[in-house]
Amino acid sequence: MAIAGIRGILGAVTDYAADQFRNARTKYVPMEVEVEKVRYECFNHVINCKNHENDIRVVTKEKEWRMVGIPEFGGSDKTLMDYMEERAKEQIAKNTASQNAVSALEDGTAEIVTKKDSLLDRVKDWWNEEICDEDNSEVGSDALISEEELANTIAHELNHARDFLRGGEAIEPPAYDAGNALADFIRGGR
Amino acid sequence: MWYDDSKIGNILDCINPPIKESFPVKCPVCGKKEGHLYFHRYEKNGIRGGIWTWCSACKCSEHASGWAPQWWDNLEAISFERLASMPDYLEENKDCIDEWVNKLLFLNFNKI
Numbered sequence: 001m002a003i004a005g006i007r008g009i010l011g012a013v014t015d016y017a018a019d020q021f022r023n024a025r026t027k028y029v030p031m032e033v034e035v036e037k038v039r040y041e042c043f044n045h046v047i048n049c050k051n052h053e054n055d056i057r058v059v060t061k062e063k064e065w066r067m068v069g070i071p072e073f074g075g076s077d078k079t080l081m082d083y084m085e086e087r088a089k090e091q092i093a094k095n096t097a098s099q100n101a102v103s104a105l106e107d108g109t110a111e112i113v114t115k116k117d118s119l120l121d122r123v124k125d126w127w128n129e130e131i132c133d134e135d136n137s138e139v140g141s142d143a144l145i146s147e148e149e150l151a152n153t154i155a156h157e158l159n160h161a162r163d164f165l166r167g168g169e170a171i172e173p174p175a176y177d178a179g180n181a182l183a184d185f186i187r188g189g190r
Numbered sequence: 191m192w193y194d195d196s197k198i199g200n201i202l203d204c205i206n207p208p209i210k211e212s213f214p215v216k217c218p219v220c221g222k223k224e225g226h227l228y229f230h231r232y233e234k235n236g237i238r239g240g241i242w243t244w245c246s247a248c249k250c251s252e253h254a255s256g257w258a259p260q261w262w263d264n265l266e267a268i269s270f271e272r273l274a275s276m277p278d279y280l281e282e283n284k285d286c287i288d289e290w291v292n293k294l295l296f297l298n299f300n301k302i
Contacts, residue, residue: 152238156255160275170275172240175255176232 015083031068034061148183155182191249192276198250201225201243205259205291209299213288220248228265228280228287230273231258244277246284251277261298265290 041056156179160170200218204211205227217225224247231239239258244251253275267286272279280287 153255164275169278171271172230172255172273172275173271176238179238179255 015087027070028067029070030065032063033066033068035064035066036060037062148186151186152179152183155179192244192251192278193249194252195219195250196252198225198243198245198252201227202241205295207299209295212292212295214246214284217245217248217250219245219250222247224248226277226280226284226288227291228268228277229258229262230268230270231262231264232270240273242273242277242280244281246281253277261294263294 037060039058039060041058156175159175159178163170163174197218201215204213204215204225213226214223215225215227216223222245224245226242226244226246228242229239230241231237237257238255239262240253240255241258242251242253265283265287268280268283
């Protein structure tokens, strides 16, 4: 079984707890409970007393059977270890995405192309990184401002490109994760 | 099916001041008033994000990722998990996206 890192462990615990609470339900069971009962007695209690002035508050504790609601956590079949394994797999997938991107740069399958008069140049004051469609990935000059930025950009685009090649829709979240993972790798975070 | 034409990126000119047009804007490829734009900031207060420009009429689109403009706020109705390079999901939500972009432009440039 894969082992999650410390962030993975914390994430797994959080996921597990959230799942337990999300699926929690209240189960009612008969239970003997102690009930506080209050009555008032006349201070000068006499037969047929009609005043009941200066009442005394008398509290007694009695036991009786009641239906009591007990929170029942869970409802999901997943154990904490299942969550740990999921997190670990996720981390491994991210690391693999980083390694793939590095390999692609090293073996030349990733290429940096800069084009003039492209969308990137027109809006370069605030937008100049990369464009992706099914055939091309363009990298703008602002993506080259740092190794971290470039790594993030290329890993993001490679993820899209690979997804297109697999016939996927190139959805954003995994590409974003891949970019962050490689940027983190460059920063020395993993 | 979406087609690539780099001219669709000219839609971005519509959000550079002075703002002259509201969304949907005239498509730079086919000329129909069906041009849309959407940014999505990846993290709240983060600078990185994705951008999509597309035309509902001629089906040209372009997607990029980079730095989102400072004035941009994500539209809550749009789920990050469903965003992809091709703007099918955005096309389904184009009406509220246009309304949102117009609102942001009005609030930030006050000229629509």
